[in-house]
Amino acid sequence: MSVSIGIGVIGCGQWGPNHIRNFSHLPGSRVLMCADLNSARLRAMQECFRGVRGTSDYRDVLRNPQIDAVVVATPTASHYRLVKESLLSGKDVLCEKPLCLNPEEAQELISVAKKRRRILMVGHVFLYNAGIRMLKDLLDRRQCGRVYYLHSERTNLGPFRSDVNAVWDLASHDVAVFNYLLGGMPLEVSARGGKYLQKQLEDVAFVSMVYPRGVLVNIHVSWLDPRKVRQITLVADKQMVIWDDLDMVGPIKIYNRRVVKESFYETFGEFHLLAKEGDITIPKVELCEPLKKQALHFLECIHSRCRPLTDGTESFRGIQVLSAIQKSLSRKGSPVSVG
DSSP states (O other): OOSOEEEEEEOOSSSHHHHHHHHHHSTTEEEEEEEOSOHHHHHHHHHHSTTOEEESOHHHHHHOTTOOEEEEOSOGGGHHHHHHHHHHTTOEEEEESSSOSSHHHHHHHHHHHHHHTOOEEEEOGGGGOHHHHHHHHHHHTTOSOSEEEEEEEEEEEOOOOSSSOHIIIIIHHHHHHHHHHHTSOOSEEEEEEEOSSOSSSOSEEEEEEEEGGGEEEEEEEESEEEEEEEEEEEEESSOEEEEETTOSSOSEEEEOOEEEEOSOOSSTTOOOEEEEOOOEEOOOOOOOOHHHHHHHHHHHHHHHTOOOTTBHHHHHHHHHHHHHHHHHHHTTTOOEEOO
16 A cells, blocks of 8 residues: 555544554554544543644544544444544545444435445444454355354443443444344344343343344343353354354364264154264464454555445444344334344
């Protein structure tokens, strides 16, 4: 990349500093400005990253002609407004997930980006995770056979949010991952949740989804759990796989275990199901910070003007699913069709 891309970051809370760090260290970009309403955060960013100018008014970032692209890392409720203003200002945009809080706003942002010929990318960072990419490759090559079901668990004690519930905060990752792995959207969802810490927001939820070809998916998310867990279990007719994001040695484990029908019958119509044991394979996964891969992909898309892996359309599909889950939560678990 011969031309250095000027980057502005709006929001210096949890994720903003990580974006500033990554884009500051990549050869194809330079962070020129960051914006936040908290003056202490701005001072901290300017002390850590020399040459980055801070401002309390995000419009200063949008008015800067040297800034080619904007990263929006603010609370979810502000995404729609900030992304729209950034696109209308002629900036390419990388927005933290979720892009917004309803499908109609997502469609409008996609339309604005298309009309302005701007890149609109959403930070579904787990789609840039090497373990998830390997899991996708196993499915695409049909190595595991017919998929029966998948189960994900994303829990911890905190961090607690006051803008969105645990579904929009945590399950948004899992919905994006499952849509990516299975190559489509669920047909139907149902969900139950609990509001134990705050009266208005669910801090724990159990989500069930039905994908085409009868694939079942279950998601458990919680801010109120004694253990930090980030796992996905895949069960298929030839192999079973576990992805554990917190396992730095072997995040992917392939179990050559399956159920077979006994080939001999004692009486007509009689058969037995037998568990067939096999080896456990731990393939080598080249570990790299997913956020860095995501940043590199964003820069590549800016240079080539190509569609990002996690573009507005893919995010729109995820928001459709999340909206259906939210509707099921409000109906105490009643099934809701997607789309």
